[in-house]
Amino acid sequence: MKPALRALSPASWRQSFSLDGRDVARWFPGHMAKGLTKMRSSLRRVDALVEVRDARIPLSGRNPLLQESLGLKPHLLVLNKMDLAELSAQKKIVQRLEAEGLRNVVFTNCVTDENVRQVIPMVTDLVASSYRYDRQEDPEYCIMVIGVPNVGKSSLINSLRRQHLCRGKATRVGGEPGITRAVMSRIQVCERPLMFLLDTPGVLAPQIESVETGLKLALCGTVLDHLVGEETLADYLLYTLNRHQLSQYVRHYGLAGACDDITSVLKQVAVKLGKTQKVKVLTGTGAVNVLQPSYSAAARDFLRAFRSGLLGPVMLDQDVLQSCPPSSDP
Numbered sequence: 643m644k645p646a647l648r649a650l651s652p653a654s655w656r657q658s659f660s661l662d663g664r665d666v667a668r669w670f671p672g673h674m675a676k677g678l679t680k681m682r683s684s685l686r687r688v689d690a691l692v693e694v695r696d697a698r699i700p701l702s703g704r705n706p707l708l709q710e711s712l713g714l715k716p717h718l719l720v721l722n723k724m725d726l727a728e729l730s731a732q733k734k735i736v737q738r739l740e741a742e743g744l745r746n747v748v749f750t751n752c753v754t755d756e757n758v759r760q761v762i763p764m765v766t767d768l769v770a771s772s773y774r775y776d777r778q779e780d781p782e783y784c785i786m787v788i789g790v791p792n793v794g795k796s797s798l799i800n801s802l803r804r805q806h807l808c809r810g811k812a813t814r815v816g817g818e819p820g821i822t823r824a825v826m827s828r829i830q831v832c833e834r835p836l837m838f839l840l841d842t843p844g845v846l847a848p849q850i851e852s853v854e855t856g857l858k859l860a861l862c863g864t865v866l867d868h869l870v871g872e873e874t875l876a877d878y879l880l881y882t883l884n885r886h887q888l889s890q891y892v893r894h895y896g897l898a899g900a901c902d903d904i905t906s907v908l909k910q911v912a913v914k915l916g917k918t919q920k921v922k923v924l925t926g927t928g929a930v931n932v933l934q935p936s937y938s939a940a941a942r943d944f945l946r947a948f949r950s951g952l953l954g955p956v957m958l959d960q961d962v963l964q965s966c967p968p969s970s971d972p
């Protein structure tokens with residue numbers, strides 16, 4: 643019998659996600675490597691790096707290639723989209739990052755500007771306590787904003803301008819990865835100290851550590867969904883929500899209960915939303931059009947709802963955090 647949409651016990655949920663045959667290399671476009679080369683050549687003019695990561699993937703969201711350059715400059719890590727992240731393990735996240743050498747961390751929401759005011763004082767302190775080579779006397783601070791696509795780099799810049807300059811948008815924001823195309827737009831964000839930020843296009847590592855890391859990055863919108871497959875992503879989302887026992891999706895779509903079978907869930911979602919499509923079916927008397935649930939439209943809605951926070955906050959790196967050595971804190 644096909645798993646019906648009823649409450650399944652957690653014991654019957656999948657314990658792992660089948661990753662067979664997925665070619666993660668195809669998901670991440672090659673133009674990003676070019677961006678990285680240009681960014682490297684501008685590093686000399688830069689006083690500090692502000693790295694933005696999605697707070698839902700504080701560990702998997704890093705780019706090992708960017709990391710190579712980070713040791714050279716003062717570095718602030720902004721974990722953005724805190725409103726979408728389940729942060730009960732915040733202390734553990736900070737400890738884990740500290741163990742990786744990332745001691746300056748701030749959680750932000752660049753839509754509501756929460757905690758954004760902490761960014762400039764933190765950067766100013768970092769620069770003040772570092773050696774600025776030939777720019778020691780230069781009153782202008784130049785900060786490079788880096789991070790994988792769609793984490794909110796442009797939103798952070800706009801939020802800083804709202805906070806410190808009372809000015810509107812200087813850089814384009816978008817829900818899809820790769821909105822920032824022009825490498826290195828230089829944008830003023832503060833008068834005292836005089837501070838400019840360089841917005842950069844999102845850069846992803848050409849080699850993602852594992853397919854699961856690739857799926858987490860894709861779930862957070864760092865690549866275009868169709869490259870991974872909307873239904874694959876929806877399935878990974880369902881698997882994650884169930885494993886973390888997050889059943890908000892059941893209430894959001896008015897389902898009868900939690901279920902671990904994506905075909906079943908998408909079918910119900912499509913019916914609830916009235917997302918159907920005409921399909922030609924060959925019968926003994928010829929072709930007839932029948933209405934079928936649109937699985938792809940349902941998958942798109944499921945992903946959109948997750949990304950707008952309607953399915954509740956999530957910590958996608960829970961597995962990585964659980965594999966951490968226990969904290970030495972009392």
Ligand SMILES: Nc1nc2c(ncn2[C@@H]2O[C@H](COP(=O)(O)OP(=O)(O)OP(=O)(O)O)[C@@H](O)[C@H]2O)c(=O)[nH]1
Pocket residue numbers: 722723724725726750751752753754789790791792793794795796797798814815816817818819820821822823842843844951
């Ligand atoms: N919920 C939530 N959404 C955010 C936050 N910050 C940014 N966003 C949204 O995330 C999406 C991407 O934001 P951008 O600022 O364009 O991201 P980016 O890193 O500059 O993107 P690229 O240009 O692709 O590198 C937009 O839809 C923003 O509105 C946040 O703190 N919370």
